[in-house]
Amino acid sequence: MDPHLDLDVAVVGGGPAGLQAALTIGRVHRRAALFDDGRYRNATVAHMHNVASHDGTPPAEFRAAARAELAAYDTVEVRTERVERIRPAEAGGFVLTTGSGEDVGAAAVVLATGMRDVLPAVEGLGALWGDLAAACPFCHGHEAAGRRVGILGAVAAPHQSRILRPVAGSLVVLPHEDDAPDDLPEGVEVVTGRVARAGRDGDEVVLTLEGGRQERVAALFVAPRAVQAAPFAEQLGLELNPSGGIRVDELGRTSLPGVSAGGDLAHLAALPMPMVSVVQAMAGGQLAASSALMGLLAAGR
Numbered sequence: 381m382d383p384h385l386d387l388d389v390a391v392v393g394g395g396p397a398g399l400q401a402a403l404t405i406g407r408v409h410r411r412a413a414l415f416d417d418g419r420y421r422n423a424t425v426a427h428m429h430n431v432a433s434h435d436g437t438p439p440a441e442f443r444a445a446a447r448a449e450l451a452a453y454d455t456v457e458v459r460t461e462r463v464e465r466i467r468p469a470e471a472g473g474f475v476l477t478t479g480s481g482e483d484v485g486a487a488a489v490v491l492a493t494g495m496r497d498v499l500p501a502v503e504g505l506g507a508l509w510g511d512l513a514a515a516c517p518f519c520h521g522h523e524a525a526g527r528r529v530g531i532l533g534a535v536a537a538p539h540q541s542r543i544l545r546p547v548a549g550s551l552v553v554l555p556h557e558d559d560a561p562d563d564l565p566e567g568v569e570v571v572t573g574r575v576a577r578a579g580r581d582g583d584e585v586v587l588t589l590e591g592g593r594q595e596r597v598a599a600l601f602v603a604p605r606a607v608q609a610a611p612f613a614e615q616l617g618l619e620l621n622p623s624g625g626i627r628v629d630e631l632g633r634t635s636l637p638g639v640s641a642g643g644d645l646a647h648l649a650a651l652p653m654p655m656v657s658v659v660q661a662m663a664g665g666q667l668a669a670s671s672a673l674m675g676l677l678a679a680g681r
């Protein structure tokens with residue numbers, strides 16, 4: 381038998397999107413549980429940027445502050461626990477099965493489980509990720525101002541080099557396994573050949589190409605492939621965008637009534653990909669929570 385729908389809203393994911401969603405629900409005294417298994421997309425980042433009033437704050441500090449704020453709301457429970465499965469309940473609502481095997485009933489679900497980055501297969505790159513190597517020029521470019529900056533891969537290189545041009549002293553594109561892009565801005569150097577290894581020397585990235593040539597840069601920009609961090613889109617049969625992000629409407633609602641989504645994992649059909657940032661994730665989480673609530677009101681709960 382399905383469990384009673386004790387929760388008004390189950391929020392899955394405790395990054396910026398889920399934390400904001402839980403706060404929104406707590407503010408109107410609805411029963412919510414936030415489930416989080418602690419594998420944040422920016423886990424390796426020492427300081428987050430481009431977040432007004434928190435520019436440079438360690439992400440862990442930000443999450444701890446948000447969790448502390450949630451403690452003031454009696455109807456919100458934060459559970460450091462993984463959700464393994466979500467399914468529609470027979471009489472409406474949803475059943476979430478946790479990692480410990482418990483079934484929890486919720487009238488609505490907010491998905492905020494984020495995306496996982498799959499980096500190009502370059503030895504040593506993972507150890508630099510979030511520090512000397514990153515994807516977003518808004519988040520990381522300024523720290524390498526005036527210095528030589530590298531871009532790995534050709535696909536995002538024209539776009540990224542245009543954004544980074546006023547920031548970097550000089551730019552080098554390493555197409556790696558791609559063909560060299562032909563639409564780079566003037567003055568951008570291109571070094572062809574497969575990059576075999578990425579390592580650190582002081583505050584620099586040392587890239588070793590097959591054949592032994594080495595290039596040194598102060599920061600390396602990479603365009604990783606992003607995949608859903610959790611299996612719920614698949615389990616619930618949610619419609620996806622071509623990017624692999626969950627398709628949501630202007631109010632954060634997915635294709636399944638009762639399930640809304642916010643943060644990196646979801647975006648409007650009109651966008652080519654999610655707008656990946658802490659602020660956007662919080663905004664998405666708030667919208668998804670509000671929609672979840674509106675759905676409950678419409679159902680007379």
Ligand SMILES: Cc1cc2nc3c(=O)[nH]c(=O)nc-3n(C[C@H](O)[C@H](O)[C@H](O)COP(=O)(O)OP(=O)(O)OC[C@H]3O[C@@H](n4cnc5c(N)ncnc54)[C@H](O)[C@@H]3O)c2cc1C
Binds near residue numbers: 392425431609642643
């Ligand atoms: C290297 C790097 C640097 C970045 N730097 C910046 C920056 O400086 N400024 C900025 O604005 N943005 C930055 N970002 C982007 C930012 O980190 C993301 O946009 C933001 O974290 C997205 O928030 P989210 O809540 O959607 O997802 P996440 O922060 O990834 O949180 C998702 C949460 O869901 C949880 N979860 C997943 N599956 C389950 C499950 N089955 N059960 C329970 N919990 C689950 C995860 O453990 C995680 O806690 C950076 C990203 C990267 C990769």
